[in-house]
Amino acid sequence: MLELDEIHVYYGNIAAVKGLSLTVYPGEIVTLIGSNGAGKSTTLRAISGLLPVRRGTMTFLGRQLNGVPDHEVVRRGIAHSPEGRRIFPRMTVDENLDMGAFLRKDKEAIAADREMILELFPRLRERLDQKAGTMSGGEQQMLAVGRAMMARPQLLLLDEPSMGLAPVLVDVIFETIVRIREQGTTVLLVEQNALAALDVADRAYVLESGSLKLHGPADELAEDPEIVKAYLGG
Template identity: 60%
Template sequence: MLELHDIHTYYGNIHALKGVSLRVEKGEIVCLIGANGAGKTTTLMSISGVTPPRRGRVSFQGQDLTRCSTERIVARGITQVPEGRMIFPRLTVRENLLMGAYLRKDKAGVAAGEKRAYELFPVLRERRSQLGGTLSGGEQQMLAIGRALMAQPALLLLDEPSLGLAPMIVENIFEIIKQINAEGTTVMLVEQNAQMALQISHRGYVLETGVVTLEGPSRQLLADPKVRSAYLGLD
C-alpha cells in the first residue's frame, strides 16, 4: 500500500532523514519506534506532504505522492493524527469532527462517519456540543482520531497517540487502534511506548538519527536484545 524509497528530508540545512526506506502492506499495523529526535515525526510529515523530501520517492497504492500537496494526499486516502492532538479548541466536538470531512461531498457518508466516531468513542457523543479545548487529554486524543477517520482514510498515520495520557486511557486508545485496523483501515503508528506499539503491530521499524537500523516482525523485535535494552528497559 505504502512505500518509502531512500527518503531524504531536511529542515533547512539539517539532514533529518538520511535514506529512509520502508513499506506498509494493506491491512497491517506497522510501528516506527526510536528515541526523541530520531526522525519518527518527520517520516510521517514526509508521507503527508507537510515536509516533502528533497530526495527519494513516496508511493501509495502504486501512485507517486512525493511532490503532491497535503490536500491531494488526504484526498488520495491518507490522514494523520498529529502529535499533541492539535484539535481546534474553540470549535465544538462535532465541529472538530466535521473539519475532518472537509474534502468529502457525500452528506450521507459524512453522517455515517460521524456516527462511527460516536460508536468508537461514546464520550464524544455526550460532549458533541462542548468546546474541544475543554476536553481532557484522553478525550482530545479520541477526538483527534475521530476527526482523522472522518476523511474515510485507507491509511491512518498516528503520531504518539499515548503521549501524556494515563495508563488506563492508553490501553483504551490502543484497543481502539486495533479495532480500527480490524475494521479495514491500515495503520502506521509512531510511538515512544515501544512495548505497546510492538504488541499491537504486525511489523516494526527502528529509527536512529534519521536511519532505519532494524526492521522485522514485531514479535521478533520484541525479542531482540538491542530493542529490549534500548527501548523496552529490559536486560
C-alpha cells in the same frame, strides 16, 4: 499500499531522515519506534505533504506522493492524526469532526462514519457540543483520531497517540487502534511507548538518528535483546 524508497528529509540544512526505506501493506499495523529525534514524526509529516522530500520517492497505491499538496494527500486516502493532537480548541467536538470531512460530499457516508467514530469513542458522543479545548487530554486525543477517521482514510498515520495520557487511557487508545484496523483501515503508528506499539503491530521499523536500524515482525523485535535494552526497559 505505501512505499518509501531511500527518502531524505531536511529541516533547513539539517538532515532529519537519511535514506529511509519502508513498506506498508494493506490491512497492517506498522509501527516506527526510536528515541526522540530519530526522525519518526518527520517521516509522517513527509508522507502527509507537510515537509518536502529532498531525495528518494514515496508512492501510495502506485501513485507518487512526492510534491503532492497536503490536501491532495488527504483526498487520495491518507489522514494524519498529529503529535500534540492539534484539535481546534474553540470549536466544538462536532465541528472538529466536520473539519475532518471537509473534502467529502457524500453526506450519507459522512453521517455513517460519524456514527462509527462515536461508537469507537463513546465519550465524544457525550461532548458533541462541548468546546474541544475544555476536554481532558485523553478526550482530545480521541477527537484527534476521530477527526482523522472522518476523512475515511485507507491509511491512517498516528503520531504519538498515547503521549501524556494516564495508563488506563493508553489501553483504550491501543484497543481502539486494533479496532480501526479490524474495520479495514491500515495504520502507520509512531509511538514512544514501544512495548505497547510492538504489542499491537504486525511489523516494526526502528529508527536511530534519522536512519533505519532494524526492521522485522513486531513480535520478534519485542524479544530482540538490543531492542529490549534500548526501548523496553530491559
